[in-house]
Structure formats: structure tokens, C-alpha cells
Amino acid sequence: MIKKDLVIIGHGIGGSVLAQKALGRGLSVLVIDQNFELGSSWIAGGLLHPMVFKRLTLAWPGLEESMACLEYYQNLESAAWHPGPLVRRISTLDEAHRWEKSTMDPHLTTLLTILDEKVPKGISTSFGWGRVELGGWLDVPLFLTQNWQALEAKGLTLSYHLAAENLDSYSPILTIPKYEAIEYKHLVLATGISAPGWKVVPSLGEIPFYGVKGEILDLWLPELELETIVLGPLFLVPLEEQGMVRVGSTYEREYTDSQPSVTEAHKMLSQLGTFLPFLANWSKEELFARVRGHRAGIRPAARDRRPYLGPLGDNKAGAPPGTLVMNGLGARGCMVAPYAAELLLDFIQWGIPIPPELRCTPRRCSTVTSD
Numbered sequence: 184m185i186k187k188d189l190v191i192i193g194h195g196i197g198g199s200v201l202a203q204k205a206l207g208r209g210l211s212v213l214v215i216d217q218n219f220e221l222g223s224s225w226i227a228g229g230l231l232h233p234m235v236f237k238r239l240t241l242a243w244p245g246l247e248e249s250m251a252c253l254e255y256y257q258n259l260e261s262a263a264w265h266p267g268p269l270v271r272r273i274s275t276l277d278e279a280h281r282w283e284k285s286t287m288d289p290h291l292t293t294l295l296t297i298l299d300e301k302v303p304k305g306i307s308t309s310f311g312w313g314r315v316e317l318g319g320w321l322d323v324p325l326f327l328t329q330n331w332q333a334l335e336a337k338g339l340t341l342s343y344h345l346a347a348e349n350l351d352s353y354s355p356i357l358t359i360p361k362y363e364a365i366e367y368k369h370l371v372l373a374t375g376i377s378a379p380g381w382k383v384v385p386s387l388g389e390i391p392f393y394g395v396k397g398e399i400l401d402l403w404l405p406e407l408e409l410e411t412i413v414l415g416p417l418f419l420v421p422l423e424e425q426g427m428v429r430v431g432s433t434y435e436r437e438y439t440d441s442q443p444s445v446t447e448a449h450k451m452l453s454q455l456g457t458f459l460p461f462l463a464n465w466s467k468e469e470l471f472a473r474v475r476g477h478r479a480g481i482r483p484a485a486r487d488r489r490p491y492l493g494p495l496g497d498n499k500a501g502a503p504p505g506t507l508v509m510n511g512l513g514a515r516g517c518m519v520a521p522y523a524a525e526l527l528l529d530f531i532q533w534g535i536p537i538p539p540e541l542r543c544t545p546r547r548c549s550t551v552t553s554d
């Protein structure tokens with residue numbers, strides 16, 4: 184019988200970061216995933232920054248925690264992490280006032296600046312540009328591939344689609360055909376929402392996650408000479424290959440499938456036309472011909488925009504003892520994952536309670552919670 188402290192189901196950004204951090208703490212780990220290219224993380228734009236731009240305030244979980252998350256990626260010294268400031272288009276007078284106010288706020292003054300110059304070139308703005316000093320982007324597919332390979336080299340992965348019949352509701356033992364039985368102390372369901380069979384434990388379906396479909400385009404646009412990440416109605420990320428730009432992303436609460444759609448691609452391209460004046464005279468076809476990649480995925484979201492972390496709470500019917508959840512990472516999953524992983528591991532190792540706002544409490548799991 185194989186014995187593990189932690190068996191993690193799902194190697195998206197959540198499961199991947201959790202596995203790395205657990206190993207760093209000396210825990211024994213096994214990661215099971217059918218195919219991590221099916222997850223939402225494989226699609227993600229991978230942008231990281233600590234702001235909510237609508238209100239120009241700090242996003243959850245706060246500045247210190249966000250800095251620790253960014254430091255985590257920085258310390259990996261992986262080619263997947265591209266640190267750097269982000270430039271945000273200021274498009275209304277209201278926004279311009281908010282930027283002026285926020286740059287004088289002692290909590291934000293080192294984080295936000297208003298740019299004097301007309302940068303970035305080739306992109307229209309009505310009220311100038313603001314800059315966020317802390318941020319960057321993560322090449323998530325590269326990050327996941329590197330992590331999986333590192334785990335695989337140590338014999339800590341299993342490519343398998345886990346189903347309810349592999350679990351025993353009464354004992355912490357996994358039985359997988361043609362594989363030795365695995366006894367674990369904790370089983371973490373980091374299954375996202377996009378892959379088939381994500382409700383490994385059917386009661387996971389009682390937690391009110393919802394999916395938000397998103398699409399992303401990779402474009403060949405050397406004319407733009409993009410040097411920094413630009414945020415506007417869409418984000419623009421300069422990719423490693425000269426002239427390639429990643430553009431995203433859409434937010435669809437109502438969707439019928441997880442496939443890239445030509446209609447959404449055209450919507451993004453016409454939005455891009457209003458953002459990049461040099462495209463004004465380009466035909467739809469000319470612009471479409473510049474698409475080199477088009478991906479879609481489903482973000483696992485929660486109404487209160489906080490992940491679900493820890494024991495399944497009242498939703499544990501059919502779940503074996505020691506089952507924990509790490510899901511609902513939302514639109515900022517890459518940013519939130521390192522922090523969520525630390526909290527979960529503190530709970531596992533030291534019994535430190537998970538903050539109530541992240542637990543699967545009956546109140547949070549009630550489907551009548553308002554937006």
C-alpha cells in the first residue's frame with residue numbers, strides 16, 4: 184500500500200501550486216490528473232496584479248498577501264514568469280479623478296502612478312495612463328508543464344480520471360485498477376469546473392460554484408511594438424515571440440459549451456479596433472487573418488469572489504474522511520493560488536483554522552446568497 188500525506192486531484196494552477204508548496208514543507212504528495220490541458224488554467228491569460236480597477240482599490244486578499252504570491256512566482260526562477268509593471272488605460276473623467284486620489288493614498292502611493300508620457304504607443308486613450316508597479320504575467324501552460332514534469336520525474340503523478348468508484352466513503356483509501364492502493368491523510372479536490380468529472384464527490388455539486396466562460400486570442404501584430412502589459416477594455420500581453428500579442432478575455436455567464444466561438448473572436452477583434460487606432464481601416468478579414476491562437480475555458484467562480492477552501496462542510500455526503508476542497512479560484516486564480524495553498528497547508532499541518540469567509544459554511548453554500 185502506498186501511503187501519502189496528501190493526494191491532490193487536479194493539476195490546474197490550484198493543485199499544481201499546492202503540490203509544490205506541500206513538497207517544500209516536507210509532506211508526501213501524489214497528484215492525479217486525467218489531462219491538465221482540460222483545465223481552465225491551461226487557457227488562462229495568467230495576468231497578475233493586486234488591483235480591482237473598477238473601484239481602484241486593492242483586491243482580496245490584500246497587498247501583503249498579493250506581494251507574497253508574486254514573490255512565490257519570482258522565486259521559482261522559471262521562464263514561465265514575466266514580472267513587470269502593468270499600464271492601465273484611463274478612459275473616463277471619473278476614472279481620472281480616482282487615479283489622482285488613489286496615487287495620494289498612503290497605502291497605494293508606491294503602487295500606482297499616473298504616466299505623463301504618451302505611452303504606450305499606438306493605443307488610444309482619452310484621459311491618459313496609469314501604471315501599477317506590482318505585477319506580471321505567468322505563462323500558465325509552461326508553468327504547469329514544468330511542474331508536472333518535475334513531479335513526474337519523482338514518481339509523484341498519476342494520469343488518471345478519478346471517479347467516485349475509486350473512493351471509499353468510509354476509509355481514506357483510493358483504489359485504482361492496475362495500481363497499488365493508496366492510503367492518504369488528506370484528499371484535496373482541486374478539480375476546477377471545466378473538465379468532465381470534476382464533481383468527483385457528487386456533493387461537490389452542492390457548493391454553489393458557477394462557471395464563467397472566457398476566450399483568449401493570440402495575434403500576430405508586430406505593428407503594435409507592444410512592450411508592456413496594457414489593460415483597457417481588453418488586456419494586451421506581449422508574448423515572448425516578437426510581434427505576438429495575447430488579447431483577452433471575454434466573460435460569459437451564459438454559455439452552452441466550452442469551445443472557442445468565432446462570434447466571440449469577432450467581438451474581441453472589433454473591440455480591439457476601438458482601442459488600437461491603426462486598425463481602424465483594416466477589414467474584419469484582414470484582422471481575423473492575424474489570429475494565430477484561439478482558446479476558451481470555464482473559470483470556476485464563487486458568488487462572493489472568494490475560493491472555497493478546506494473541509495466540505497455540510498456537503499460531504501459520499502466523501503471519504505480527510506476530503507478537502509480547493510476550488511472557486513475565479514478570474515484571479517493564478518494570483519490567489521499561492522495564498523490559498525498556504526492557508527490550506529497551515530490547516531493540514533498545524534490545524535490553523537481557515538478563515539470563515541473561505542470555508543464551505545452553510546451560509547456560503549446556500550444557493551440564495553446574493554451577488
Ligand SMILES: Cc1cc2nc3c(=O)[nH]c(=O)nc-3n(C[C@H](O)[C@H](O)[C@H](O)COP(=O)(O)OP(=O)(O)OC[C@H]3O[C@@H](n4cnc5c(N)ncnc54)[C@H](O)[C@@H]3O)c2cc1C
Nearest residue numbers: 193195196197222223224228229230345375397515516517
Ligand atoms: C479565459 C480565461 C482567462 C483567465 N485569465 C486569468 C488571468 O489573467 N489571471 C488569473 O489569475 N486567472 C485567470 N483565469 C482564471 C484561472 O484560470 C482560474 O481561476 C484557474 O485556472 C482555476 O484553476 P483550478 O486549478 O482551480 O482549476 P483548473 O485549471 O480547471 O484545473 C482543474 C484540474 O482538475 C482536473 N480534473 C478535474 N476532474 C478530474 C478528475 N475527475 N480526475 C482527474 N483530474 C480531474 C482537470 O483535468 C484540470 O486539470 C482565467 C481563466 C480563463 C478561462
